Amino acid sequence: MKHIFLWIACFLMGSFTFAQTKSKRPPIIDVHMHSVTLQQLQRDAQMPLPISGLKPPESVEQHIKQTLAVMDRYNVVLGLVSGYEYEGIEKFRQSAPARVWAGPQFGRPMLNVDTLRMRYKSGLFSVMGEVTTQYAGISPSDPGLDPYFSLAESLGVPVGIHTGISFPGITRAAPRFRVSLGNPLLFEELLNRHPNLRVWIAHAGWPYLEETIGILLVYPQVYLDIAVINWILPREEFYAYLKALIRAGFGWRIMYGSDQMSWPDVIGASIEAINQADFLSESQKRDILYNNAARFLRLTPEQTAKHQGDSKK
Numbered sequence: 001m002k003h004i005f006l007w008i009a010c011f012l013m014g015s016f017t018f019a020q021t022k023s024k025r026p027p028i029i030d031v032h033m034h035s036v037t038l039q040q041l042q043r044d045a046q047m048p049l050p051i052s053g054l055k056p057p058e059s060v061e062q063h064i065k066q067t068l069a070v071m072d073r074y075n076v077v078l079g080l081v082s083g084y085e086y087e088g089i090e091k092f093r094q095s096a097p098a099r100v101w102a103g104p105q106f107g108r109p110m111l112n113v114d115t116l117r118m119r120y121k122s123g124l125f126s127v128m129g130e131v132t133t134q135y136a137g138i139s140p141s142d143p144g145l146d147p148y149f150s151l152a153e154s155l156g157v158p159v160g161i162h163t164g165i166s167f168p169g170i171t172r173a174a175p176r177f178r179v180s181l182g183n184p185l186l187f188e189e190l191l192n193r194h195p196n197l198r199v200w201i202a203h204a205g206w207p208y209l210e211e212t213i214g215i216l217l218v219y220p221q222v223y224l225d226i227a228v229i230n231w232i233l234p235r236e237e238f239y240a241y242l243k244a245l246i247r248a249g250f251g252w253r254i255m256y257g258s259d260q261m262s263w264p265d266v267i268g269a270s271i272e273a274i275n276q277a278d279f280l281s282e283s284q285k286r287d288i289l290y291n292n293a294a295r296f297l298r299l300t301p302e303q304t305a306k307h308q309g310d311s312k313k
């Protein structure tokens with residue numbers, strides 16, 4: 001008899017451990033990812049990654065594979081992936097169509113609007129951006145971009161626009177880049193010309209804190225992501241900036257993004273930066289890592305239930 005109890009106890013403990021190892025982390029949405037070209041990987045191989053010294057993957061296929069592997073590890077259930085080359089973006093999307101929303105990356109208004117419309121209507125694209133006007137030396141409110149923003153507005157497509165930050169010495173590689181063109185105050189004209197456009201400020205406008213708060217206050221449709229600043233800035237500076245945005249009342253509009261570029265491993269590092277922030281409550285972490293993006297992207301109850309359900313399996 002004693003043996004039977006012992007056996008049952010062992011069985012129960014065994015199933016508990018099994019259930020524990022099977023339960024996944026809660027779901028995460030990464031709103032800022034990129035597909036890359038081989039040239040980009042080769043160029044970035046010359047540039048050591050600031051946080052770990054790791055080199056980029058050697059091929060585009062490896063980059064996609066490693067990015068998806070980190071997404072699996074951290075239960076990133078949805079990634080918004082943009083790139084300059086349609087072929088590369090599509091390759092990425094096809095590798096995990098249920099988890100990737102693709103979009104074009106562009107600065108100057110050079111894309112064909114009809115082709116873009118077709119790609120949105122056929123489901124190849126679901127987001128617009130990262131729009132990198134700062135690198136192209138133009139304002140995000142440049143009238144030349146109006147056809148794209150009108151298209152996004154009419155289709156209800158969310159648009160992410162780069163702001164603020166880049167690498168030291170960037171004007172040698174991108175001579176038109178200007179710090180001043182990364183100021184989120186430059187969003188103001190486009191927001192008024194396209195009142196129904198769903199826009200987010202990529203990189204949270206850092207270092208333009210006051211201007212970012214000003215835009216968030218007046219334009220409630222605007223969200224932001226914390227990509228790059230969550231792994232490239234000194235941790236104390238990132239936390240101070242994040243704290244200031246939350247203190248100003250905008251914790252419900254901050255979305256997690258990695259901007260992994262050539263380095264898939266920064267996805268994990270940037271998620272840990274949120275998990276390790278002891279000034280954030282568990283519910284604030286969940287808002288940043290999932291809930292805010294789910295609201296902004298208008299995920300359906302079925303989609304969110306699936307994401308939550310997947311995590312409990």
Ligand SMILES: [Zn+2]
Nearest residue numbers: 130162163202
């Ligand atoms: Zn960017």
